[in-house]
Amino acid sequence: MMYYSRLAFSVLLLRFAAAFLCHSSSSTRIGLQPRFMFVDYGLGEYSQEVIDSSKSNKWGIPASETLPPLSSTPKAQLENGGKVTLVGSGPGDPELLTLKAVKLLQDPDALVIVDRLVSPEILNLIQGEIKIARKLPGCAELAQEEIYWWAHQGLAAGKHVIRLKIGDPFVFGRGGEEVLKFRKYGVESKVVPGVSSAFSAPLLANIPVTHRGAANQVVMCTGYGREGTSPDLIQYHEEQTIVFLMAVGRLRELCDRLVTLAGYPKDTPVGIVEKAGCPSQRTVVGTMETIADMAENHKVQAPSTIIVGKVVNVLLNTDDEGEAIQGLIQSASQSDPILSSD
């Protein structure tokens, strides 16, 4: 009884926190140095008209589908010079950016609309205006609407709008949705690929996603489907690697379901790579049976990539007896020595 009332209280507290975060003002700064300011364009004549004629949401932002097209047919560049480029920022290490991305980020006239998880080291390279998406828990849809609103205002002002997205823009990042939306606004986006965490996070933790005799196929999967649903499970295949993105928040449930519903042996190796490519990168290695407790003990958080399959142990199998390493492996990068494990 006591347990349930505590649980109910915690749920209430979480709801309150999410509601508070979703209501906080758009000038909130998210852990950044003072140089990063949110710029208020003000409501120009066109914006006021748009706001008056559209259904605005609780952040006071007009619904993205009511924003008017800025050209009758999609163009790479509007008459006023406005254009959009979606750019992949890779997993977090600025040295993993493409040269094209660095060049674009150094344009002092660009408006750069940044995903929340882009690393501060990469933000430091930006020379133009920066706006940071407020995709806090419970606010994803509102924040996406705000991104469209910022982009629309930037385009109407003739700016080069750069949508800086983590990893690769077209891997679980709504990149395709954004291209379609900008097309409705009369702009055909350019897209610059980035290094996806789906492949770089395992690599940076010394986990090859394919390896002869261990895995001849790789499946990339999200932990959350639309509106928080669980996507269909991939059935067990001995020589297969599954890379899960956006799944660390429901790791225990995911492992239970893979074992009970998809035929995974309880000793299937599982690795989690947290903040790959960042100075605080950590890896936790266990099995289907142990990994959820380990992740809880080590307080593993997003952004993390989960790797399931025999490949997890291929290169981490380095102790004297040839036993697979289990537990926390702290390694600042792939080239650094393993500092500790338990």
Ligand SMILES: C[S@@+](CC[C@H](N)C(=O)[O-])C[C@H]1O[C@@H](n2cnc3c(N)ncnc32)[C@H](O)[C@@H]1O
């Ligand atoms: C919305 S998805 C975007 C994926 C991104 N487009 C990509 O290609 O990497 C966000 C998820 O990517 C993974 N991710 C992104 N950056 C990461 C990092 N530095 N380390 C580990 N996983 C990361 C996490 O699973 C996170 O929940």
